[in-house]
Amino acid sequence: MTEYSLYLGCVIPTLYPHVERAVRDVLSSSEVRPAEMASVSCCAPNYMFGLSRQSWLALNKRNLGLATGTILTACDECFASLQDARQAISEGGKGMPEVKPFLVFLSDQQETLKKEARSLGLRCAIQHSCHLLRPSKVRMVDNPDNPVLMKKALEVVGCTSVPHEEEMSCCGGQASGKLNPGKELAAKKIASARGAGADCIVTTCAHCLNHLTQNSPQFPVLHVAQLYALSLGSGPSSVGVPNRLVRKGASQQ
C-alpha cells in the first residue's frame, strides 16, 4: 500500500481548523494512515514565489525532504506549488516524493468510502480550482475544459452537481488591484451558483474556499472534505457544516 504524508499547508490549520478536522475524519475512514508533517513550512505559493523563486524553492526543498512516501495535500495551491517545486528541483521529479491532491485521493478511495457514506441530498455548485486543473499538461489531474472528478466525488456522498454559468471561471482569489477584480469575480461566481439553485458551493482548494467565503457572508462555501466527513458520520458542528444546510439536504432526499 502507498505510504502517505499529510501536508495541510497554512490556510487550513490556521483559518479553517474545521476543514482540518474533516480531512482527518475522512482519512480515518479510509485505508490510509498518513504520517504527520509537523515541522513543514509554508509552500510559498504563487503570490510569494512570484517575487522570489529562490526562496520558494528553498522552502519546498525542505518540505519535500520531510515527506515519507507520497505527499497528500488538502489545498490545491499547496499541491501546485509542491508539484512545481519537485519538477524544478529534479527533472521530472526524479527522486522526489509524488504529490497528490485530496480530490484524487478521494477518487482512489472511492470504493472504501462509499461503503460507509450516507447520502446528504445537497445540490452543490462546484468551484473547480485553477491550481488543480491548469496547466493541464503539468497537473494531469482532470480535463480542464470538462472536469469530472469532483462531480463523481459528490455522487459518492449523495450530492448533485448543479451546472452554473460561472462554473469554469476563476474564483478571483489572486486577482487583486485597485479595481478589486477578485471581489467582482467572486460575486459573479456566488450569484451564478445561487441563480442555478445550488444549496452551497464546494471546492477542493483552501484559497478558493477562503476567497469565496470572505465574499459570501450568507451563502455556504465548503471544502469537499467537509461533505465527506459529514457523510461518513462526523458531527456538523465539528466539521463546520451549518445545520440549516444539513436540514435542507435531508428535506431534498
Place this chain on the structure above:
Amino acid sequence: MEVMLAVRSSLADKAPEDRKMMARNVVNTGRAFTPASELKDIRAGLNLPNVTLDDESVAQVKAAVEKAGLLSIIGEVSGGSDKR
C-alpha cells in the same frame, strides 16, 4: 525582503505589528494569518494537534530562506518559535 513585501501587500490595511506577526509566521513557521490565542482554543476543542513548531524546525526554515538570500526579513522578524 521579497516575502515581506508580499506579506505587506496582502495585509496593507493592517497595523505594522500585525504585518510583522504575519511575516514571522509565514517565513519562520509557515503558519500564516491567525492571531494565536483563539486558534489554540478552537484547535483544542476540535481535538487537533498543536501547530507550534519547535525551535529546531524554525531554525531549519530560517536557514533555508537565509541561504536563498532573504536575509532582511529574517533579521527583522526573527524571534524564536511561534508560541501558540
